[in-house]
Amino acid sequence: MAQTATTFLYVYGICAATDIGETEKPELKGIGGGPVKISMYNDLAAVLTEVDGEVFCQEQIDRQVKDADWLKKHAFHHHETVAFFQLQFPLMPMSFCTIFEQDNKLQTLLTNQHDDIMRKLDYLRGKEEWNIKMFCSPELLRDFVQHKNPSVVSLEQEMGAMPKGKQFLMKKKLAMLVETELEREKNELWLQAITRLEPMMTAQLLRQNWGRDMTDVTEEMVANCDVLIKKEDDDKFFKAIESIEEDMKEKGCLFHVTGPWPPYHFSKLEKDNAQ
Structure with a gap:
């Protein structure tokens, strides 16, 4: 040339x-x-x-x-x-x-x-790259944790039987427990979701979450993941996403899926720029 x-x-x-x-x-x-x-x-x-x-x-x-x-x-x-x-x-x-x-x-x-x-x-x-972003409503998830999380409910019941003075001291412990269980719940929700999607996936790459200033939704981003799936599994993949979203709606979860993208995140060479 x-x-x-x-x-x-x-x-x-x-x-x-x-x-x-x-x-x-x-x-x-x-x-x-x-x-x-x-x-x-x-x-x-x-x-x-x-x-x-x-x-x-x-x-x-x-x-x-x-x-x-x-x-x-x-x-x-x-x-x-x-x-x-x-x-x-x-x-x-x-x-x-x-x-x-x-x-x-x-x-x-x-x-x-x-x-x-x-x-x-x-x-x-024969494969495609898709991006999955999982969001949760902070208000709905917090409400779920405060009223249905076993550890939180148990501590609140214990507090109800305590003297007023001791209840005051335990409120800080309860607030800290709620925050801990919120984070655990987010991680558990994503783990449940990705586990159900794994049969359709050949690879996944978890990326950094975006803040609300970078998204167009009020919900908080819980996970940002690139996945590689076979083209023939597209229908099963989207049906699984819909099913997961339905099962998690009580906790305010929703999914944004974009693609198919060229497999940018699954085709890197050790050195692909030799300028």
């Missing part, structure tokens, strides 16, 4: 050459304005586009990602391009702004990690 001294390669994803077949290769505009190409590297192929090395060097990227508008625009483009090709054939998506200064650096990575890439592609074949 002929390149100028300042031309870099922006890589969206890697696939097996045999999976491309007669796939239609539409004219898509790349992140730098040039066309998106599928370049062959023996039995592997890379979905990529050429970019200006002066614009997409590491120093410039580090500066540009601090610009929220630039980041949103280009990250969305990256995702849309990956998602498009993911529908055409199994694709191992690369991280946003995976850039190689030279074609031979990309070739070296594909050669050195060939077997790992092939194993991952085979593992990801």
